[in-house]
Amino acid sequence: MQNQIFELQYALDTFYLLMCGALVMWMTAGFTMLEAGLVRSKNTVEILTKNIALFATACTMYMICGYAIMYDGNLFLSGIAGTESLVADALATSAENGFDGDAVYSSASDFFFQVVFVATCMSIVSGAVAERMKLWSFLLFAVVMTGVIYPLEGSWTWGGKAVFGLYSLGDLGFSDFAGSGIVHMAGAAAALAGVLLLGARLGKYGSKGEIRAIPGANLPLAALGTLILWMGWFGFNGGSVLKLGDIASANSVAVVFLNTNAAAAGGAIGALLIARLIFGKADLTMLLNGALAGLVAITAEPLTPSALQATLFGMTAGIIVVLSILLLDKIKIDDPVGAISVHGVVGLFGLLIVPLTNPAASLIGQLAGAATIFAWVFVSSLIIWSIIKFVIGLRISEEEEYQGADIAECGMEAYPEFIR
Template sequence: MNINHLWLIVSACFVFFMQAGFVCYEVGFIRSKNVISVAIENILTFVITTLVYCFLGFALMFGPTHFGIYGSDYWLLSHLSLSQNPLGFVFVFFELMFAGTAVTIVSGSMSERTRLLPLLIAAVFLAGVIYPLFGHWVWGNLFIDQPTWLRQIGFMDFAGATVVHGTAGWVSLAGIIVVGSRKDRWDATGKLIKLGRSNIPFAALGTFILWFSWFGFNGGSLLEFNDRVGLILLNTNFAAASGVVGAILTNRFFIKDHSYMEAIFMGALGGLVAITAGSNYLQPLDAVMVGFISGSIVAFSGLWLEKLGLDDAVGAVSIHGFGGAAGTILLAFFAPLEFLGGQTRLVKVLVQFAGVAVNFLWAFGLGMLMFYLINKSLGLRVSEDEEEKGLNIVEFSDIYSWQDYLKMTHYESLTQDLSGKIQVQNQLLQKQAKLLVETQEQERVKLARDLHDGVGQSLAALKLQLGMIAQKVKSEHGDTMLSGQAERTVNLAAETIEEIRGVLFNLKPALLQEKGLSASVEILLQNLKDSRGITFAYNLLAPMPAWEEAESLNLYRIIQECLTNILKHAEATEVMINFSKLTSSLYLFQISDNGQGFNKHEVHAGIGLNSIQERLRMLGGKLEIITEEGKGTTLMMEVPYEY
């Protein structure tokens, strides 16, 4: 009894390690802008499964049966001792890991366009109702000896090809139908567009982790440690390997325009799912055949789903739904007669097919109802704009994902015409921006000349005349009140002239011409620090490009405006300025403060944003604002440059 306890605990830990495998696999298969969202979803769904399944789902699945349909009594894990099962809480721990596997699979298939909260709500229903009730029909006798209806008719599923993986696969199918495909997954002609992967080596690591963890998944399902464990582990390994071969050959000879790379991953996991149904019953050569056939079915089913316009981000429906169904039905063809429970092979095939059909109707049907209701009440999908930005930004406001988003969406994107010639859109934009800057420079020069030659000279003459009048009044009438007023008028004229000189200096700072933009900004920050007492952190993370004079002036004004706004409105104590390169032709100015922030949907003017955006547009740049009331503000300004 002790070694059985130990084996089950070790196997459960193996199965728990599957969660790490799913994270690696899913993160590797989706785009970088969504990896944080997927990783956090997997953690949260396992948390939900732990609580919901243990306190509700376990009782429905393994409690004393009512009509062979549902269990009871073990609510909140009470009354377990009455079962007289020596495994006790060890069994609960082991089965929890299986439930966690089923729930995790669903969120992966709907990645990159589904909001977090609806997925967590779906996890509650899957862990608490959908999975445990079907599990009761097949495995309800594993904890206490009792009849359940699918078990009674002879349905066989040793470790959960249908109970765990089929259930998860068909709920995933319902989810991707309701939520719809990812943006730009198909072009206007219906041709599939490859959206890219974030990290295929990471997905390979995830596949190996899942492969390793499956030894506990299948080996532990024996619920004891005996001489059949070796056979189970060998069969598991054989099926995974032959699944890869089956998927690759199918891809090579029957499927065009698809990389064999995906066939490797889907074949391995499809073979593992399939052998889960019969790893305790089959001989090694039979396991090889089951894996090979299932790998081919997984590859074909993935193509079929694409033809139907169904977008499964990680291949979950093909691997777990179709792979689980294939392995469960193939069990009836390859299992030795002594394991068929007295049924003929034909009857067993029909029984296995019936069990798979019931599983599909139950999981897919309830999945459709669940996701339909969630979609109608809360909404499943993020907006197109949020999907374009990525869920890292939408759900978690990740700053590095913001930078990646700016890289991908800046106006320098290339378009290729039908003849294959690449047309660079930014050349026209740069030409227009340069014209605008030159026009602005001409206007600035004209303004400075008019102030100097017109108003400035008139005031200088006025100052001279008033000075002569003041001297005359003083010499003729002595130090009278009139003389004092004249002197004050002269001083006022002198101050006005100095103000004009200050404006002229501000229009074209000499410091900017002498020392360049980077040094000028540093001096500006030091002056503000000395006068206002704010802490500034200035990080020049990449050398400044060789800006033209007009560009430098506009950039200086933009930075000056940003800092002025912080001093006037933010009530900040700390400011961080980072200058860095996004690409070889795109520079990023990032200015962050720890001030009071604001609601950018309500505030459109009055804090200098219009002026900043106008100057950036002249330079062909773009402004992104990340802010929240009470949590500071970050301005991210991308500006193109020639290299």
């Protein structure tokens, strides 16, 4: 009977992790649609190519070396071996000592759930450097980001290793439930390094410093992308509970889903209201980024807040992201989709509010974790971007940018019947 209970638990937890991983994988579609909607039509094919290619790159590099760096296991060499022995060992332990209800799941499901997080991190970079970066320069950076940079900072956080052997973030009280800092702020830090080296899009800023709006080509597509991301986030946060097959875990999953949704709703409302106060009208792009900001903010700790607290956290994040987007524009950091603000600024905010509801986390630990993640990812990314810039260049030519990255990088148009 004990072994039967264990086998059922194993099956439920493995299935749950796989289904949540599939939801997170679907977030790739969300990022793709959001970014395709917020860029100009002449850059659509390139952004679609970039997002699908980066997902494939992330899956491959994390398999080859990323997972080994982060968790001391090499799936590429072992071929996802050890699943059967894991089950056998766990069954033996269960028979001897009694099954304690801990999460036990297939090593393959663990890898799958982890690898889609890596792809999410890299997707954040894609939108920020859109419309002027060379496709192959971006993909070359993706190889290093998903194979080394992200896994190394992940090993210091979720992997539990000391930072370069010097100090442990866990001992300092650092907590990041599903990755406000580990995934989202890391992606934004890499994006910021790339944007600083790239410079702004042609025509974005005038000679006297005036800011010129460059509207996206397909706002219905951007709205669809946001809703896909909103749905996928239930897998992102809910799957981070790591199990489902007992009463306590099922209740935790329900709370995480509830708070994730509440924060997104609060973020959308906060952004809509502050945009109305600033611009005098409703702003759809700010509304979309507000919902995403609420999701990023709650990701660091979606289990301990009440639903009302989650809503207020999300609302605050929605306000912050609007102000951050306007500030970055003023200092001429050109981010076509607002990724640095949504995932970076709000990712930091999400880390800093964790101690408000989770007494196990400390403000010092959160600050130390945020500083470590940002410093490592930003500096290492800046070095890699600089090497790529020196060797093959980062930016397409002015003529190619004027013509559009679709023709220059992919040789085709997304909407040819509307252009001719």
